[in-house]
Amino acid sequence: MPHRLLLPLLAALALLPLLPGFPPFWVTLLCYAGLAALVALGLVVLTGVAGLTSFGQAIFVGFGAYASAILTTRHGVSPWAALPAALLAAGVMAALIGALTLRLRGHYLAIATIAWNVSFYYLAANLDLTQRNDGISGIPPLRLGETALTEARAFYPLVLLCLGLALLATRNLLDSRVGRAIRALRGGALAAESFGVDTYRAKLLAFIYAGLLAGLSGWLYAHLQRAVNPSPFSLTMSIDYLLMAVAGGVQHLGGALLGALLVTLLRDQLQSLLPALLGAQGNFESIVFGLALVMLLQGAPQGLWPLLMRPFARWNGPRAAATPPPAAAPLPQRARPAPGTEILRAEDLQKRFGGLVAVNGVGFHLEAGEVVGLIGPNGAGKSTTFNLLTGVLAPTRGAVRFLGTPIAGLPARRIATLGIARSFQHVKLVHGMSVLENVALGAHLRGRAGALRAALRLDRAEEARLLALAWAQIERVGLAAVAHLPADSLALGQQRLVEIARALCLDPVLLLLDEPAAGLRHLEKAALSCLLDRLRAEGMTILLVEHDMDFVMSLTDRLVVMNFGAELAQGRPREIQRNPAVIDAYLGSAA
Amino acid sequence: MDLSILLVLVQDGIVNGAIYGLLALALVIVFTVTRIIWVPIGEFVSFGALTLAMLEAGQMPGTVALTALLGLGAAAARLWAARARLTPAGVARCLLTALLPAGLAALLAWACLAWGAPQPLRILAALAIVTPMAPFLYDTLYRPMAGASVLVLLIASVALHLALQGLGLIFFGAEGSRTESLADSLLEIGPLLVTGQSLIILAVTLVLIAALALFFGHTLLGKALRATAVNRLGARLVAIPPALCGHVAFTLAGGIAALGGILISATTTLYYDTGFLIALKGFVAAVIGGLASYPLAALGALLIGLVESFAAFNASAFKEVLVFMIIIPVLLWRSWRMPAALDEGEE
Numbered sequence: 062m063p064h065r066l067l068l069p070l071l072a073a074l075a076l077l078p079l080l081p082g083f084p085p086f087w088v089t090l091l092c093y094a095g096l097a098a099l100v101a102l103g104l105v106v107l108t109g110v111a112g113l114t115s116f117g118q119a120i121f122v123g124f125g126a127y128a129s130a131i132l133t134t135r136h137g138v139s140p141w142a143a144l145p146a147a148l149l150a151a152g153v154m155a156a157l158i159g160a161l162t163l164r165l166r167g168h169y170l171a172i173a174t175i176a177w178n179v180s181f182y183y184l185a186a187n188l189d190l191t192q193r194n195d196g197i198s199g200i201p202p203l204r205l206g207e208t209a210l211t212e213a214r215a216f217y218p219l220v221l222l223c224l225g226l227a228l229l230a231t232r233n234l235l236d237s238r239v240g241r242a243i244r245a246l247r248g249g250a251l252a253a254e255s256f257g258v259d260t261y262r263a264k265l266l267a268f269i270y271a272g273l274l275a276g277l278s279g280w281l282y283a284h285l286q287r288a289v290n291p292s293p294f295s296l297t298m299s300i301d302y303l304l305m306a307v308a309g310g311v312q313h314l315g316g317a318l319l320g321a322l323l324v325t326l327l328r329d330q331l332q333s334l335l336p337a338l339l340g341a342q343g344n345f346e347s348i349v350f351g352l353a354l355v356m357l358l359q360g361a362p363q364g365l366w367p368l369l370m371r372p373f374a375r376w377n378g379p380r381a382a383a384t385p386p387p388a389a390a391p392l393p394q395r396a397r398p399a400p401g402t403e404i405l406r407a408e409d410l411q412k413r414f415g416g417l418v419a420v421n422g423v424g425f426h427l428e429a430g431e432v433v434g435l436i437g438p439n440g441a442g443k444s445t446t447f448n449l450l451t452g453v454l455a456p457t458r459g460a461v462r463f464l465g466t467p468i469a470g471l472p473a474r475r476i477a478t479l480g481i482a483r484s485f486q487h488v489k490l491v492h493g494m495s496v497l498e499n500v501a502l503g504a505h506l507r508g509r510a511g512a513l514r515a516a517l518r519l520d521r522a523e524e525a526r527l528l529a530l531a532w533a534q535i536e537r538v539g540l541a542a543v544a545h546l547p548a549d550s551l552a553l554g555q556q557r558l559v560e561i562a563r564a565l566c567l568d569p570v571l572l573l574l575d576e577p578a579a580g581l582r583h584l585e586k587a588a589l590s591c592l593l594d595r596l597r598a599e600g601m602t603i604l605l606v607e608h609d610m611d612f613v614m615s616l617t618d619r620l621v622v623m624n625f626g627a628e629l630a631q632g633r634p635r636e637i638q639r640n641p642a643v644i645d646a647y648l649g650s651a652a
Numbered sequence: 653m654d655l656s657i658l659l660v661l662v663q664d665g666i667v668n669g670a671i672y673g674l675l676a677l678a679l680v681i682v683f684t685v686t687r688i689i690w691v692p693i694g695e696f697v698s699f700g701a702l703t704l705a706m707l708e709a710g711q712m713p714g715t716v717a718l719t720a721l722l723g724l725g726a727a728a729a730r731l732w733a734a735r736a737r738l739t740p741a742g743v744a745r746c747l748l749t750a751l752l753p754a755g756l757a758a759l760l761a762w763a764c765l766a767w768g769a770p771q772p773l774r775i776l777a778a779l780a781i782v783t784p785m786a787p788f789l790y791d792t793l794y795r796p797m798a799g800a801s802v803l804v805l806l807i808a809s810v811a812l813h814l815a816l817q818g819l820g821l822i823f824f825g826a827e828g829s830r831t832e833s834l835a836d837s838l839l840e841i842g843p844l845l846v847t848g849q850s851l852i853i854l855a856v857t858l859v860l861i862a863a864l865a866l867f868f869g870h871t872l873l874g875k876a877l878r879a880t881a882v883n884r885l886g887a888r889l890v891a892i893p894p895a896l897c898g899h900v901a902f903t904l905a906g907g908i909a910a911l912g913g914i915l916i917s918a919t920t921t922l923y924y925d926t927g928f929l930i931a932l933k934g935f936v937a938a939v940i941g942g943l944a945s946y947p948l949a950a951l952g953a954l955l956i957g958l959v960e961s962f963a964a965f966n967a968s969a970f971k972e973v974l975v976f977m978i979i980i981p982v983l984l985w986r987s988w989r990m991p992a993a994l995d996e997g998e999e
Contacts, residue, residue, distance in 0.1 A: 108803070112803070114803050114806065114807075116810075161980065161983050161984065161987070162983055162987075164987040165983065165986055165987060168689060168802055168806070168943070169939065169983065169986075171689070171803075171806060172689070172935055172936075172939050173939070173979055173983060175932060175935065176932070176935075176936055176976040176977075176979045177976070177979075179929075179932060179972060179976050180972065180973045180976040180977055183969075183970065183971075183972045183973045184970070184973050187969040187970060187973075300810050300814070303807060303810070304807070304810070304811070307804075307807050341822075344818050344821060345818060345822075346818075347814045347815065347817065347818040348814070348815045348818035348819055348822075350811070350814060350815075351811040351812060351813070351814035351815025351816070351818065352811075352815050354807070354808075354811035354814075355793050355808050355811045355812060355815075358797060358800070358804055358807065358808050358811070359793075359796050359797050362797070362800060362804055
């Protein structure tokens with residue numbers, strides 16, 4: 062994301078009203094554009110980054126505005142002191158709505174927020190608390206010392222300040238431990254859960270953050286307009302906010318700014334221009350807007366900001382070569398069990414999908430410091446067994462104990478905290494995030510910094526340690542040269558190595574690797590084999606699924622063979638190679 | 653509240669619920685087949701009703717011109733999409749399938765106005781004018797972005813809703829209209845007074861549901877649509893053309909919505925923007941059915957109709973609030989029943 066242009070853009074916006082002859086009405090428009098940009102910025106985090114759509118942001122603007130209006134007009138609270146209350150009202154409402162909806166699939170949120178917004182509008186229009194359709198007027202202006210910020214020209218710097226701070230906080234938030242968890246929500250939720258991220262909480266966090274920005278916008282609105290009524294908090298306004306974010310570029314901070322400016326200014330112009338041009342009254346601007354937006358979505362689904370940024374790509378410099386993050390103190394490591402002690406025992410594992418029994422009565426144990434191969438023909442149930450061990454699936458029957466704790470049926474993120482890390486057969490990396498950031502996602506459980514510390518940049522010491530750890534693991538798998546590239550731009554074999562580096566970041570006791578060598582070239586395979594050997598020497602326990610028999614036989618201490626969901630044989634590689642049942646399963650028996 | 657009021661409220665609730673149920677049905681069809689959450693369905697409700705009202709008033713509705721325009725747009729879009737492999741027959745088919753319905757609609761409208769026509773014929777004309785817009789819009793707007801995510805398609809739908817609502821205001825003005833009832837008779841069953849129109853609404857709803865069940869269960873095209881709903885890629889691999897399914901789904905949905913508007917406009921006044929609110933209730937019903945189950949959506953629609961009519965009687969100011977808050981227990985129930993949904997990949 063090119064953030065560098067945001068500062069000059071904000072500066073230009075700040076200087077604009079100082080131009081001689083700049084019409085005062087346009088300053089008012091810029092104020093409203095700024096308020097809308099705050100809400101759209103929340104949608105960038107919520108919709109663009111976390112992939113959740115809300116058609117209800119006007120609710121939170123409304124909560125912020127009404128909270129401040131009621132407190133200042135009826136309870137004599139000063140407008141400044143009403144700000145925390147406004148934020149609290151919006152935040153609590155977002156938490157409530159989010160808790161109800163965010164466990165469901167994405168489009169439920171979209172439709173539910175529509176329903177919430179319609180309800181909110183009718184409530185505000187019919188409750189005595191909000192003074193029904195008349196609304197609350199006579200809201201006191203904000204004061205700085207003796208001066209009241211009644212004029213748009215005086216109010217505008219405050220809007221810009223809020224916007225600037227919000228942009229900064231949003232950038233900080235997304236570039237942090239919590240930010241990586243939020244960014245992983247789109248398409249990487251399962252992987253994130255497997256590394257200890259509570260994706261429901263991450264979604265809730267994104268939703269509350271967007272709600273808070275909307276609440277801030279509402280507080281500003283109440284004291285700029287100095288009167289509130291239900292109409293600016295209707296569903297139509299929520300739709301408008303989403304239009305702004307999408308038109309500007311919903312995955313870019315600058316997109317929120319650009320979209321809000323463009324839509325606010327254009328709408329105002331069209332409202333006066335179109336009826337004059339067509340010689341008739343009517344809301345022609347919504348027709349033009351609707352059509353323009355559809356055309357934009359067809360031509361530039363990413364929005365206008367990335368389109369505008371293309372010529373400036375050089376400004377952000379040629380892509381710098383990968384540079385290691387500054388060195389930092391190493392993170393504490395968990396105690397390793399003594400070599401040879403039993404760390405995992407699976408007994409009588411069974412998994413049914415309806416009538417299909419994918420895994421049937423599988424049992425084995427793992428000892429600290431050994432490499433065990435789980436092999437078998439395609440469809441034997443190896444990956445399902447992995448999913449049962451890591452909590453991605455709950456077993457229908459059977460028990461798993463890991464370091465003495467029963468883990469069968471626990472959620473993936475709980476099992477991750479105990480020290481089991483894994484890679485996936487179908488690579489699950491977060492698109493658009495660099496290799497370094499993807500790997501750092503694996504270190505999620507080794508940091509503590511929350512959203513507030515991240516937004517205020519108080520997490521840097523910890524973040525440096527996480528990134529240094531991630532870098533060290535990337536070096537270990539031999540990908541240091543490409544650490545800065547988007548992870549999805551790598552070859553498949555390299556992406557598998559990224560997954561291994563990510564798993565190592567968890568500081569696991571047990572590493573589960575699902576076909577780590579698939580797609581690797583000969584030399585890369587040899588390097589991987591060396592790496593796994595080294596890990597074993599360090600006391601790591603590894604269970605791996607792999608089809609490359611040379612790789613498996615030379616590396617593993619023991620093998621578990623599966624066929625048709627059931628366990629076929631267990632033993633040392635040499636014994637397994639001579640086992641007639643295994644030979645039958647792989648080659649078919651002579652008829 | 654005495655028995656007669658209770659019965660009136662129940663009757664109102666069932667009649668409105670039937671309309672919401674039809675809309676929920678249409679929404680589920682479009683969503684499962686094309687992944688489009690079709691917000692502008694509300695405009696089809698308004699357009700259907702108000703086009704009929706204008707025909708009754710002896711005026712040429714603006715929707716006729718819009719249909720013609722969209723027909724041209726759809727023809728152009730189809731030709732453009734097929735530009736690499738155009739044959740004379742293909743060109744003719746593109747033009748004919750787009751322009752014929754538009755021409756037919758204009759002809760019917762003109763005939764109704766020129767000679768005066770009985771109400772059923774006017775209803776037919778209104779349907780013929782409004783329904784083709786749906787597949788035309790699919791051709792011009794949605795097909796060029798068929799691969800986009802559910803979110804992008806949803807936002808395009810919202811944009812289209814805005815544009816169509818703006819057009820609705822121009823075509824029909826800000827005043828509301830009511831249309832003639834198809835049956836003015838009143839039926840007295842004990843303490844219950846049943847209007848002929850509500851019987852017609854119920855009958856049409858039931859017939860439509862039965863027809864749809866037959867269509868989806870027993871015709872090749874219906875089965876193709878179901879296959880597409882279950883697995884889009886799989887359906888393509890067995891040579892079910894996605895565009896055909898999209899056309900059928902949109903035509904069905906557009907027709908059902910317009911008919912819903914026409915039916916309800918005889919019992920209440922409709923404005924250019926009323927359709928949206930009616931459609932939102934259809935959405936809530938569809939959500940109750942998980943955007944997938946037809947029977948659950950129909951039950952949800954009935955529930956919404958009943959809650960609405962009782963709320964209108966007991967707490968009229970908070971009618972809409974109560975109706976839309978039905979969604980809370982539904983969401984709670986769904987959250988608890990289902991394991992946390994991990995949205996994998998771009999939907």
